[in-house]
Amino acid sequence: MSLAIKVEHLTKRYGSITAVDDISFKVERGSVFAFLGPNGAGKSTTIGCLTAIHRKDSGTVLINGYELGQHDDDIRRSIGVVFQNSVLDGPLTVRENLRIRAAFYGLRDIDKRIRSLATLIGLTKFLDRRYGTLSGGQRRRVDIARALLHEPDILFLDEPTTGLDPQSREKVWETIYSLQAKIGLTVFLTTHYMEETENAAMVYVMDGGRIIAHDTPTGLRMHYSHDELRLVAKDLPVLRRKLDSSHIVYRIMRGTLVIQPGSSQEALQILERYKADLRDFEFRHGTMDDVFLALTGQVIREPAEERA
Amino acid sequence: MILTLVKRHMRIFFRDRMTVFFALLSPLILFLLYTFFLGTQQVQNIQRALPYASSAHIHYFVNSWLFASIIMITTLTSGLVSLGTFVNDRASGRFQDFLVAPLSRAQMICGYLLSAFCTSLLMSTIIFIFSQVYIVLTGGKLLSWQHAAVAYGIVMLLCLTFAAISSFVVTFIKTYGAFSAFNTILGTAVGFLAGAYIMADSLPKSVLDFMNLLPFNQGGALLRGPFTDQALQLLAGNRSTVIKDMRRNFSITPVFAGHILQPVVIVAVFIVLIVVFTTLGSWRIGKNIK
Numbered sequence: 001m002s003l004a005i006k007v008e009h010l011t012k013r014y015g016s017i018t019a020v021d022d023i024s025f026k027v028e029r030g031s032v033f034a035f036l037g038p039n040g041a042g043k044s045t046t047i048g049c050l051t052a053i054h055r056k057d058s059g060t061v062l063i064n065g066y067e068l069g070q071h072d073d074d075i076r077r078s079i080g081v082v083f084q085n086s087v088l089d090g091p092l093t094v095r096e097n098l099r100i101r102a103a104f105y106g107l108r109d110i111d112k113r114i115r116s117l118a119t120l121i122g123l124t125k126f127l128d129r130r131y132g133t134l135s136g137g138q139r140r141r142v143d144i145a146r147a148l149l150h151e152p153d154i155l156f157l158d159e160p161t162t163g164l165d166p167q168s169r170e171k172v173w174e175t176i177y178s179l180q181a182k183i184g185l186t187v188f189l190t191t192h193y194m195e196e197t198e199n200a201a202m203v204y205v206m207d208g209g210r211i212i213a214h215d216t217p218t219g220l221r222m223h224y225s226h227d228e229l230r231l232v233a234k235d236l237p238v239l240r241r242k243l244d245s246s247h248i249v250y251r252i253m254r255g256t257l258v259i260q261p262g263s264s265q266e267a268l269q270i271l272e273r274y275k276a277d278l279r280d281f282e283f284r285h286g287t288m289d290d291v292f293l294a295l296t297g298q299v300i301r302e303p304a305e306e307r308a
Numbered sequence: 309m310i311l312t313l314v315k316r317h318m319r320i321f322f323r324d325r326m327t328v329f330f331a332l333l334s335p336l337i338l339f340l341l342y343t344f345f346l347g348t349q350q351v352q353n354i355q356r357a358l359p360y361a362s363s364a365h366i367h368y369f370v371n372s373w374l375f376a377s378i379i380m381i382t383t384l385t386s387g388l389v390s391l392g393t394f395v396n397d398r399a400s401g402r403f404q405d406f407l408v409a410p411l412s413r414a415q416m417i418c419g420y421l422l423s424a425f426c427t428s429l430l431m432s433t434i435i436f437i438f439s440q441v442y443i444v445l446t447g448g449k450l451l452s453w454q455h456a457a458v459a460y461g462i463v464m465l466l467c468l469t470f471a472a473i474s475s476f477v478v479t480f481i482k483t484y485g486a487f488s489a490f491n492t493i494l495g496t497a498v499g500f501l502a503g504a505y506i507m508a509d510s511l512p513k514s515v516l517d518f519m520n521l522l523p524f525n526q527g528g529a530l531l532r533g534p535f536t537d538q539a540l541q542l543l544a545g546n547r548s549t550v551i552k553d554m555r556r557n558f559s560i561t562p563v564f565a566g567h568i569l570q571p572v573v574i575v576a577v578f579i580v581l582i583v584v585f586t587t588l589g590s591w592r593i594g595k596n597i598k
Contacts, residue, residue, distance in 0.1 A: 053407045054598075073410040080408075087405040089316070091323040103312040104409035146405075 003062070004029045004154050004186035005050065010059035012042075012049050019045040021209035022059070027188060027202075029153075032180060034197040035190040036292065037206035043190035044084060046206070047158050050188075051081050064153050077105065080147030081156045086139050090132025094123060094142050097131050098149060105150040117145045120182075121175055137168025141175060148179070155179075157189040161196065173199075194288030203288075207296045217288065224294040225286025229267045231257040232280040239277045246273075309411060313419025318427055321390045330488075331389035331431065334495035335378045338504055342374050346505065354543075358550065361543050368448035369539035373558055375439035376459075376535035377504035380528045382435045383466040385495055387428030388474040394420045394593065395478055395487045403597045416597055417590045424471040432463050449538060459534040462575075466527050469578045473523070475589030479596050502528040509557040513566075520564050523581065526574050532560040533571060 005027035012020040020042045027033040035043045048054035050061060052072040061068035064078040088097045095114060102110040118124045121141050126134060131142060140160060147155055157176065161169040177199065180187050189200070197203045197217055204214040213220065232255075233239035239257065243250055248270065250259045261267040267283050321327055342350075347370055354366045397403060406416055436459075440450055451459060481487045499505050502524040508516055519525045536558070544550040555561040562569040 048404075051408050053404055076408060076410045081404075083401075083404055085401060087400070087402050089320055089402075091320050092316075096319070100312055100316045101405070101409065104309060104406070104411055106309070 002029050003027065004031075004064060005033075005188065006060075006062040007050070008060045010046070010049060010061060011057045012045055012054060013057050018209050020049065023206075023209075023211050024059075025204055025211065025214065027154075027186060029186055030180075030184045031201040032177075032187040032189070032199060034200035034203045035188070035206055036192065036194070036197050036203055036288070037190070038192055038296065041206045042209040043206055044158050045209075047081070047156050047188075047190060051079055051156055052076060077150060078152055079154045079156060080150070080152035082140070082143045082147045082158065082160050084158045084162060086131075086143060088131050088139075088142060088146060091130060093128050093130055094134070095127050097142070098146060101146050102149045107150060113149060114145075117148060120179070121145050121148075135168070136164050137171055140164065140168070140172050144172075144175060144179075151183075152185075154186040154188060157187065159190055159192065161191070161193065194292060197288055205292065205295050213291075213295050220291045221286045221288065223291075225288075225290030226260040227264065227267065227283070227285050229259045229261050229270060230282040230284075231259065231274070231278055233257060234277055234279050239274065242274065242277065310415050310418045310422065313406075313411075313416065314423045314426060317390065317393045317419060317423035320393050321423075321427055327389060327392065330491065330495075331386040332382065332435075334385050334499060335382045335435065338374070338378055338381065338499050341505070342370075347371075347374070358543065364447050365539065365543045367446060368443065369536060369543050371443050371446055371448055372535045372539045373532055373560075374504075375435075375443065376532040377499075377502055377528050379432055379435050379439065379463060380466060380502060380524070380531050381495075381498055381504070382432045383428050383463060383527075384470040384474075384498060384524070385491070386431035387424040387467060387471040388478070388494070389491055390427035391420065391424050391474050391478045392484065392487055392491075393423070394475075395481055396484050398596055399483055407597070413594050413597055414590075417593045420593055421471060421475050421586065421589065424474060425467055428467040428471055429464060432467060433460075436460065436463060451534070452538065455534040455537055459531060462527075462530045462534070465575065465578055465582075466531070468582050469523060469527070469585075472582045472585035472589055476585050476592055479589070479592035498524055501525060503559045504528065507557060508559040508563075516563075517565055520562075523578065525559055526562055526564075527578070529559050529562040530571055530574055530578075532558065536560055 003026055005025075007026070008024045010020055010023050011018065023046065035046065037043050045054065049056045050063060050068070052068060052075050056068065063075045066074040066078070068075060089100075092100075098114045098117075099110055102113060107113060114127075118127050121144060123138075123141060123145055126138055131139065134142065144160075155176075160176070161172050164172065173196065176187060179185055189196070191197060200217060202214060203217055203220055204211050205220070206212065213224065215223065230253075231239065236255065236257075243257070248259060250257045252258070259267075259270065261270060264283070271278070271281060350370050351363070351366050354361065354369070355363070358366075403416075444450055450456075478487065481490055501519055501522055503511075503519060508525075511519070540551055540554060540560075544554065556563070562571060562574045
């Protein structure tokens with residue numbers, strides 16, 4: 001069986017609000033799968049349903065071959081979850097926290113498992129420090145270790161890097177991708193940071209409880225974003241006349257000419273042809289930000305203040 | 309797995325020294341008040357009423373009586389304060405971490421109830437032992453084996469009752485701040501409601517009737533019985549009317565609406581309370597775990 005997750009027509013309502021509205025998708029085993037969307041899009045609710053925390057209202061969900069609602073404990077044993085907020089116990093040490101959680105799964109040889117995870121994820125240095133005294137990045141890595149205690153096949157990560165500084169974010173992603181490569185985990189992640197979806201095999205864009213687009217990151221960029229060439233002219237009217245006469249489409253943004261070339265090659269040709277008229281230029285590929293902007297008509301909001 | 313949860317809850321409780329201190333605050337305040345002035349007053353009152361009684365016997369009686377109240381209050385406050393873990397877990401969304409593991413709701417509920425019971429039993433046992441050491445050091449006697457066994461049985465009953473009631477009450481408290489405020493108020497009030505600061509005989513009848521509706525003074529009365537029995541025999545000699553009056557005035561005999569009750573009636577009522585509140589508490593905790 002090559003599917004890790006199969007979701008058909010999943011719907012979840014809270015009173016009159018439909019948080020997840022009839023969504024369907026499949027996740028290949030061993031792949032990285034990303035859910036992208038602003039806060040309140042329904043990403044966390046979807047994870048809540050898939051991990052058997054919330055009860056779904058309708059639809060069928062197969063996780064690792066087990067049907068949700070029928071074999072929830074089997075599902076729980078085959079998944080690991082890293083939550084948006086830190087949920088381990090601050091007053092207890094990392095080791096104590098991990099021991100307690102390992103006991104939930106009835107694991108044997110708990111200490112050995114903790115040692116090997118600590119080495120794999122790099123926790124050895126602070127294994128006996130209280131969880132509450134760790135930095136955000138260290139805590140996140142402990143959360144990942146907790147999620148992997150029982151050697152799950154699928155790892156759910158709900159906005160794992162929200163509220164972390166760039167360095168810690170980098171470290172967390174390094175950990176996640178190396179784990180995925182080393183132990184063949186299926187990784188299901190939600191994020192509102194565009195760049196974090198770049199390494200995913202598939203990206204599903206969610207807004208208002210619905211899936212509004214899905215493709216590979218490259219495919220999404222190709223369809224919903226454009227490369228941009230920005231030219232700073234020595235003499236703006238002169239360059240405009242030249243571009244007009246060659247029927248090159250442009251717009252003017254704060255004194256800069258913005259062109260959307262069909263390819264990097266085309267951009268090079270334009271630069272070559274008008275280089276004598278240019279004071280400066282900038283070329284950038286379409287980003288996932290553009291994709292999101294194009295799809296939802298909004299810029300991704302920064303998250304509200306994190307809960308400690 | 310329930311044991312793992314109980315261990316976790318208790319470890320979190322005992323790890324925070326301040327929480328442990330607050331759980332013992334009301335018993336401590338009661339102890340200090342008696343050591344510094346209420347005790348002396350009490351001794352003088354008894355001396356006036358029973359001029360033939362020896363001072364050593366009066367002190368023995370007052371201390372035994374006091375510690376019965378202190379232990380009763382400990383069974384309440386320590387179980388309640390330990391349930392702060394539940395309030396905190398709910399406020400911080402920590403249940404999710406339990407829900408993704410193969411734990412059942414019933415196991416989670418049992419974990420909280422049992423940890424409240426175990427915490428209060430552990431703390432009360434420590435105070436129980438301390439009480440005996442204190443009483444002996446101040447010239448009294450150890451409880452006889454029979455009295456100690458009955459007293460400890462009652463301590464267990466009180467721990468169960470108050471853990472059950474607390475488990476229901478805490479589910480209505482949403483934040484840890486509100487929970488701390490509630491503890492402070494209850495901790496202060498319970499000393500009065502248990503008749504530990506002011507004697508039953510100096511209270512208006514209506515106030516006493518109200519107090520006797522609540523489990524605090526009744527629980528106190530149950531425990532005061534075995535705790536004061538030996539001291540009272542020494543104090544009053546063979547004067548059975550004196551013993552009867554003292555037991556009535558010091559809320560050692562359970563009374564309800566002016567009628568004397570047999571302790572076994574109170575025990576029966578407490579068992580009913582345990583069953584009812586364990587059911588209600590489990591239902592409410594289960595509803596809150598999501």
